[in-house]
Amino acid sequence: MSVIAKLKDLLAEALPPAAGPEGMSLPRPSGKYMRGGRGVTFAGWKPALREAQDDIGEAWDDAAARVNDLLHNSGWLAGALEQCVANTVGTGLQLKALPENETFGMTPAQASDWAKTVERRFELWARNAQECDIQGLRTFGQMQAAAFRSWLITGEILAELPWRKRPWNRYGTKVRLLPPHRLSRKTESMRRLINGVYTDADGMPVGYRAIRKDLFKHDVEYDVRARDAAGRLRVIHIFEGAPGTHRGISPLVPALQVARQFDQLADATLMAAIVQTLFAVTITSDEPTEQVLQGLLTPQEQAQMLAQGISPMEAYIEMVAGYGGALSGRIKRCGTRGNIPPGASRSAFVCYPQL
Structure with a gap:
């Protein structure tokens, strides 16, 4: 053991621990980098040190x-x-x-x-x-x-x-x-x-x-x-x-x-804005379903339905599918288009408003 180490041991034995209230010993004052690794900030932050x-x-x-x-x-x-x-x-x-x-x-x-x-x-x-x-x-x-x-x-x-x-x-x-x-x-x-x-x-x-x-x-x-x-x-x-x-x-x-999170945030914000613009209306009618669906079609679509020989249900499905791809013009007539049969309230389909 070196002379310096012996002196440290002798001084440690000679100095009594600091006394607190009612004779309780207090920890010795110390100064360490990063608070000695204690606390919320550094306790769980222990990255590995490797070769670059x-x-x-x-x-x-x-x-x-x-x-x-x-x-x-x-x-x-x-x-x-x-x-x-x-x-x-x-x-x-x-x-x-x-x-x-x-x-x-x-x-x-x-x-x-x-x-x-x-x-x-x-x-x-x-x-x-x-x-x-x-x-x-x-x-x-x-x-x-x-x-x-x-x-x-x-x-x-x-x-x-x-x-x-x-x-x-x-x-x-x-x-x-x-x-x-x-x-x-x-x-x-x-x-x-x-x-x-x-x-x-x-x-x-x-x-x-x-x-x-x-x-x-x-x-x-x-x-x-x-x-x-x-x-x-x-x-x-x-x-x-x-x-x-x-x-x-x-x-x-x-x-x-950060760049990836920014892109995800932009996509999520845009999707939320699109979803908020959707609305749905429900039809309640005593008329047959075929007549109700036919009433939702414009005269041009009804003529096209007769020319193609398809049912009103098929024509209605094509009409709804068209809202996603052609949003201009048609969407403005979404609430008033077609001739809804008497006794029927509004339609049972989802409209995508013009963006």
Whole structure:
């Protein structure tokens, strides 16, 4: 036992407990974080503390799918995303070359000329889809917007940098954007594979396990090295995360529950408003049912009934079914339409008023 521990024990024995009323001992004063875990707030709040990569690997598929579904079906959230893309990317990020004059041994005039030349050549490459996109479909600005959308949905940007110089190309550097879900989520500790990312002993990514579709639309996994023999990047994998993570997750995940609840509330409010507009009326009559139902039809519907050779009941069912699909015009006559037989009160059917 250390000297400090012995001193603490001696002091604890020497200090008598605080005395309360009638000789009752009181608890010693103490100061602890979160009140020592007591109370209503913290007593039942005991989340597990795990590695961030484990949490991401477990929730990645569901998180990406739910964010993607919200953007497909929520107009206000999709509009917010497009506005965010417009504010961040716009028509595309521009290159602003600022060479180090002293490092490269250039005069200010030479550096200015060099910067203008590089910027012009970059514009020639970036604004021509045949030069920058391996598929020849998007300019560099359009690829930036697509990559930013991918980051908002999945928390990651994934792309390949193949070298392909076609006869009509001036440059060989190309970009192939890939959806991040094409990156495997498998983990194999013995091979240092963490959620589809191969790492070396230091944790540096050295390869990736990707997924592609074969001719029969089946998923086929294959490995891709992160760099070529010359050290040039072959794969770009951009994400944000805590130390020790190798995959990202959508920044919209914390808002998923609120966004889903908002959509459900909007649907429930609309349905409640529709239900409140329904009303029903009951017929009481000594006349036969066929005559009562025939009295609910307009002259045009009665003529159509005779032409088709159907019964008044069938014509009435078609008439009621038509209220759900054609609400304009006919609904306004709902309470007074037709010739109700004498002695009958109002009708026994449900009307959907005009919305």
